[in-house]
Amino acid sequence: MGTEFLNIKEVDEAKKIIKKLFNQYYAPKSEKIDIENSYNRVIFKDIISSIDLPPFNRSLMDGFAVKAEDTFGADDENPKELKCIDSIEAGSFSEKTIEHGECIEISTGAPIPKGADAIAMVEFSEREDNDIFILKSVAPRQDLAIKGSDIAKDKLLLKEKTILSSDKIGVLAAQGIKEIETYKKPKIAIISTGNELITSVNSLEYGKIYDTNSYSIQTGIIDNGGDAEIKGIVKDDYDQLKDKIEESLEDSDIVICSGGTSAGVGDVLRHVLDEIGEVIIHGISVKPGKPTIVGIVNNKLVIGLPGNPVSALIIFYVFIVPNIRKLAGLNEIEENKITKAILTKRIHTPKGRMQYSLVQIKEGLAYPIMKDSGAITSLADADGYIKIPKMVELVDEGEEVEIRLFK
Amino acid sequence: MGTEFLNIKEVDEAKKIIKKLFNQYYAPKSEKIDIENSYNRVIFKDIISSIDLPPFNRSLMDGFAVKAEDTFGADDENPKELKCIDSIEAGSFSEKTIEHGECIEISTGAPIPKGADAIAMVEFSEREDNDIFILKSVAPRQDLAIKGSDIAKDKLLLKEKTILSSDKIGVLAAQGIKEIETYKKPKIAIISTGNELITSVNSLEYGKIYDTNSYSIQTGIIDNGGDAEIKGIVKDDYDQLKDKIEESLEDSDIVICSGGTSAGVGDVLRHVLDEIGEVIIHGISVKPGKPTIVGIVNNKLVIGLPGNPVSALIIFYVFIVPNIRKLAGLNEIEENKITKAILTKRIHTPKGRMQYSLVQIKEGLAYPIMKDSGAITSLADADGYIKIPKMVELVDEGEEVEIRLFK
Numbered sequence: 001m002g003t004e005f006l007n008i009k010e011v012d013e014a015k016k017i018i019k020k021l022f023n024q025y026y027a028p029k030s031e032k033i034d035i036e037n038s039y040n041r042v043i044f045k046d047i048i049s050s051i052d053l054p055p056f057n058r059s060l061m062d063g064f065a066v067k068a069e070d071t072f073g074a075d076d077e078n079p080k081e082l083k084c085i086d087s088i089e090a091g092s093f094s095e096k097t098i099e100h101g102e103c104i105e106i107s108t109g110a111p112i113p114k115g116a117d118a119i120a121m122v123e124f125s126e127r128e129d130n131d132i133f134i135l136k137s138v139a140p141r142q143d144l145a146i147k148g149s150d151i152a153k154d155k156l157l158l159k160e161k162t163i164l165s166s167d168k169i170g171v172l173a174a175q176g177i178k179e180i181e182t183y184k185k186p187k188i189a190i191i192s193t194g195n196e197l198i199t200s201v202n203s204l205e206y207g208k209i210y211d212t213n214s215y216s217i218q219t220g221i222i223d224n225g226g227d228a229e230i231k232g233i234v235k236d237d238y239d240q241l242k243d244k245i246e247e248s249l250e251d252s253d254i255v256i257c258s259g260g261t262s263a264g265v266g267d268v269l270r271h272v273l274d275e276i277g278e279v280i281i282h283g284i285s286v287k288p289g290k291p292t293i294v295g296i297v298n299n300k301l302v303i304g305l306p307g308n309p310v311s312a313l314i315i316f317y318v319f320i321v322p323n324i325r326k327l328a329g330l331n332e333i334e335e336n337k338i339t340k341a342i343l344t345k346r347i348h349t350p351k352g353r354m355q356y357s358l359v360q361i362k363e364g365l366a367y368p369i370m371k372d373s374g375a376i377t378s379l380a381d382a383d384g385y386i387k388i389p390k391m392v393e394l395v396d397e398g399e400e401v402e403i404r405l406f407k
Numbered sequence: 408m409g410t411e412f413l414n415i416k417e418v419d420e421a422k423k424i425i426k427k428l429f430n431q432y433y434a435p436k437s438e439k440i441d442i443e444n445s446y447n448r449v450i451f452k453d454i455i456s457s458i459d460l461p462p463f464n465r466s467l468m469d470g471f472a473v474k475a476e477d478t479f480g481a482d483d484e485n486p487k488e489l490k491c492i493d494s495i496e497a498g499s500f501s502e503k504t505i506e507h508g509e510c511i512e513i514s515t516g517a518p519i520p521k522g523a524d525a526i527a528m529v530e531f532s533e534r535e536d537n538d539i540f541i542l543k544s545v546a547p548r549q550d551l552a553i554k555g556s557d558i559a560k561d562k563l564l565l566k567e568k569t570i571l572s573s574d575k576i577g578v579l580a581a582q583g584i585k586e587i588e589t590y591k592k593p594k595i596a597i598i599s600t601g602n603e604l605i606t607s608v609n610s611l612e613y614g615k616i617y618d619t620n621s622y623s624i625q626t627g628i629i630d631n632g633g634d635a636e637i638k639g640i641v642k643d644d645y646d647q648l649k650d651k652i653e654e655s656l657e658d659s660d661i662v663i664c665s666g667g668t669s670a671g672v673g674d675v676l677r678h679v680l681d682e683i684g685e686v687i688i689h690g691i692s693v694k695p696g697k698p699t700i701v702g703i704v705n706n707k708l709v710i711g712l713p714g715n716p717v718s719a720l721i722i723f724y725v726f727i728v729p730n731i732r733k734l735a736g737l738n739e740i741e742e743n744k745i746t747k748a749i750l751t752k753r754i755h756t757p758k759g760r761m762q763y764s765l766v767q768i769k770e771g772l773a774y775p776i777m778k779d780s781g782a783i784t785s786l787a788d789a790d791g792y793i794k795i796p797k798m799v800e801l802v803d804e805g806e807e808v809e810i811r812l813f814k
Contacts, residue, residue, distance in 0.1 A: 207500040
C-alpha cells in the first residue's frame with residue numbers, strides 16, 4: 001500500500017502524450033454499411049450527387065399538362081377547350097408531344113410530356129370525353145418541378161463527418177444510394193479488475209461488491225462513437241490480468257481496464273504492461289484519478305483507469321473520450337455538452353493538483369456533489385463535472401463555472 | 408383522379424380516434440433484457456433496491472482501521488503507537504476484533520473489522536514491523552462509508568418509465584441486477600407504394616424516383632421508441648399490396664404504408680383495407696396530408712400515409728408518433744422538442760383546414776420552407792413544423808410561433 005508512481009505527469013502533458021499515442025497508433029478507418037443501418041453513423045468522405053432530383057420535369061398536381069399560352073384568359077365564363085391526347089400515371093410516361101390545342105392528363109409525380117410547359121389542376125377543369133375545358137389560366141412552369149431543381153447532379157451532397165440523421169438518410173435514399181462509407185467505430189474492450197469485484201451472477205459474499213465500472217464505461221464509449229465490449233472481471237492477479245489483456249487485444253483496437261492501478265500491492269497492471277509492452281504514463285497529477293496508467297502493447301493502447309467509479313469515469317471523459325471521438329469522426333468535444341452555471345457551494349481543492357468535481361445542475365445552478373467518491377449515487381446524481389485549475393485553492397459560492405456534461 | 412374521400416375527419420377528431428384505436432388494440436408489453444444491452448431502454452416497473460450499498464462498512468482510504476479514541480491527541484511530535492494485528496485487502500475480510508491499542512492494516516474498499524470505528528490514512532503513519540505510529544488524530548467514522556449510506560435496501564431505486572442512461576445502468580449493476588424488465592419496443596413494418604418508386608438496387612428509368620419515405624419513417628420510428636422494419640416497395644396493385652400487408656402483419660404490431668392513398672385511381676390501399684379489414688378514417692382535413700387512411704386488420708392498425716415525403720412525415724409525427732411513444736413507455740410529446748421562434752416570413756393558409764408548415768430555425772428565427780412539397784431537400788432543411796389552426800388565414804412575419812422539432 002505504498003504510493004510509488006513511476007512516471008507522474010501533469011494533466012496537460014498527459015493529455016498531449018495520450019493524444020500523440022492515439023495519432024501514432026491509430027488512423028480512422030471506414031466501413032461500408034447499408035443506409036438502413038446508417039442512422040447516427042458518420043460519413044467518411046464527401047458525397048457528390050450522382051443524379052438530378054427530380055430526375056425529370058415532374059408534375060406537382062393531378063391535372064392536365066398544357067401549353068400555358070393555350071390557357072391565357074381562361075375563366076369560368078370563358079373556358080378554353082383542349083383535346084386530351086394521352087394520360088400519364090406516376091411511374092409511366094408518354095411518348096407523345098402536345099401541340100397547340102392539346103393536353104395530356106397527368107398524375108402528381110408523373111413526367112411532363114414534350115410540348116407542355118405547365119399543369120392545369122383538375123379542380124379547375126371540366127371534362128366531356130376527350131374534350132377538356134380549362135377554367136383558370138395557368139402561367140408557364142406552374143405546378144411543375146424542373147429536373148434538378150431540388151438537388152442538381154455533381155454537387156456536394158453531404159460533407160465528410162456529417163452525422164446521418166433521418167433527413168440526411170432520406171437525401172441518400174432519394175439519390176439511390178444503397179450503401180455508404182462511414183467511420184468504423186473503434187472497438188474497445190473493457191476489463192474490470194479487483195479481488196473485491198463480482199458479477200451479478202454471483203451472490204454477494206461479505207467484503208465483495210458488484211462491478212459497475214464496466215457498465216458506466218461501456219455506455220460512455222457508446223455515447224462517444226465507439227463500440228464497447230465488456231470482457232468481464234479479473235482478480236488482482238498477474239497471470240489472470242495478463243491473459244485477459246492479451247485475449248482482449250486480439251479482437252479490439254483499445255483495451256480499457258479499471259482498478260488494479262494503485263501504486264503498491266494492488267499495482268498488477270503496471271507489472272503486466274512492463275512485461276508484455278511498455279508503460280508510458282503511470283500516475284497523473286489530478287484529483288481524482290492519480291493512479292492512471294497508459295501503456296502500449298503490440299501497437300495498441302492499454303489504459304488503466306482507477307478502480308473508484310467516480311475517478312474512473314472522470315479520467316475516461318477527460319483523457320480518453322476526445323480521442324475516441326476523433327477516431328470515430330466526431331468533434332473531439334461536443335459543443336452542446338459544455339454549459340455554464342452558478343456554483344451553490346464553495347469547493348476547496350488541494351493546491352498543486354488539477355481537480356475535477358462532479359456537479360448536479362438544477363435551474364442554472366451547479367450543486368457540488370459532496371458524497372464520498374466511492375458512492376455510486378454520486379454518479380447517478382451528477383450531470384457533469386467542473387475543472388479546477390492547479391493553482392486554485394477554492395472556487396467560491398456564486399462563481400460562474402463551466403460544466404462538461406456527461407449527457 | 409377524383410377527389411372522393413369516404414370518411415373525412417377534422418384533425419382533433421382524427422387524433423382522438425387514432426388514440427382510442429391504439430388504446431383498444433394495444434397494451435404496453437415488457438421484455439427482460441441484459442443490462443449490457445439496456446442503454447436508452449425504458450424501465451417497465453418500479454425497481455426496489457435489494458441490497459444495501461455499500462453492502463458493509465467500507466474503508467475509503469488505504470491505512471489502518473483503528474478505534475478513533477486511541478488516536479486522539481496524535482501529531483508528528485506525539486505519535487500514538489498501535490499494534491497491527493492483521494491486514495485486509497479489498498475483497499477479503501478479517502475475523503479479528505480490534506481492542507484498544509490495536510489496529511488492522513486496510514485497503515480502500517475493504518470491510519472495516521469489528522472494534523474499529525475510523526480509518527487512519529497511511530500517509531499520516533509510520534511503521535516499524537507491526538508497530539504503527541499514528542501521526543494525526545482521526546474522528547469517529549472518519550474515512551469510512553457506512554453500510555447502506557449510498558443506497559439503502561428496500562427503497563425505491565428507479566421508477567417505472569425511467570430511461571436507462573449510463574448512470575442508471577451503473578446503479579443497477581451496483582445492485583447486482585443482471586436483467587431488467589423494460590418496455591418492449593412496438594414492432595412496426597414500413598411499406599412504400601407507388602408505380603413510380605424503385606429501390607436503389609435498380610437503375611433509374613425515366614419517370615421513376617427512388618423511395619425515400621421508408622427511410623425517413625424508419626428513423627422517425629427508431630427515434631420515438633419503436634422497432635422499424637422496412638418491407639420494401641409495392642406497385643399500386645391490389646394483390647401485391649394485399650399480400651405485402653398480410654405478410655407484414657404476421658410479424659409486426661403495426662403496419663405503416665405510404666403512397667397509394669389518394670382518392671381516385673391510385674386508391675388501392677382503401678380497397679385492400681375494405682376487403683381484409685375495416686377502414687376507420689379515410690381523409691383528414693389537414694394540409695398537407697389529406698389522403699391519410701387508418702384501418703384495422705386482424706386487430707392491428709394499418710396506417711396509410713400520403714406518398715409525398717413531406718406530407719408523410721408530418722402526418723406521421725402529428726398523428727402516429729405520440730401513440731408509438733406511449734406504447735414504448737415514453738412521454739407522448741418530448742417537452743424539449745417544443746420550442747418558440749419568430750417567423751421571418753408571412754405564411755398564407757387555406758381557411759377551413761388545419762395546416763402544418765415546415766420551418767428551419769436559425770438564431771431564434773423560424774424560416775418557413777417554401778419549396779414544393781415533393782422536394783426532398785425541404786425535409787433536409789427543416790428543423791420542425793408549426794401548426795396553423797383551421798380558422799387562421801395567415802401567420803404574419805414577426806409573430807412568435809411554436810415549433811415541434813423533429814430532432
